[in-house]
Amino acid sequence: MASRRLATYADVLAAPDGTVAELLDGELHVHPRPAKPHAVAASALGEELGPPFKRGRGGPGGWMILYEPELHLGADVLVPDLAGWRTERMPVITNELPYFDLAPDFACEVLSSGTRKLDRTVKVPKYAAAGVAHVWLVDPIDRTLEVFRLVADEKYLLVGLYADEAKVRAEPFDAIELDLSILWAGVRL
Secondary structure (H helix, E strand, O other): OOOOOOOOOHHHHHHOOOOEEEEOOOOEEEOOOOOOOHHHHHHHHHHHHHHHHHOOOOOOOOOOEOOOOOEEOEEEEEEOOOEEOOOOOOOOOOOOOOOOOOOOOOOEEEEEOOOHHHHHHHHHHHHHHHHOEEEEEEEEEEEEEEEEEEEEEOOEEEEEEEOOOOOOOOOOOOOOOEEHHHHOOOOOO
């Protein structure tokens, strides 16, 4: 029996341009850049959360919110669509490493046909094991937002499920009302 070679960070770095590479349980996962509905939803969400939470305009501030940061959580390399750290945990960004090894307080995955299963069955449990307090799953095709909170034993509790044009206050960003229609604006299926 031949044993399979575990992928390494060198394999992540060698992934083709125009792809997203992740390392999960020693297996390399390479995906094309997100499709248009995915990109629209992720960008719109970042635009909505940034001013009130990153900049403190119309909201409480206190967060560092980033698009597609590379996270090194133990031996795994994950790239969420959005991630956020409370500034008291990460007040300064340094130039020491090209990735983050401090687990975020919030991670968001925008689901697509090519990543939906991996995001739900592999990445979400990895976030739980790393102590990520809140995970959002955004589905731009079904037009849904699922909001999860970390509870005991590395498990998530679904605390909100919203769809279509709902206006929501979803933790940890419940200080503002988020109009979900903004996430799918202009997307025709």
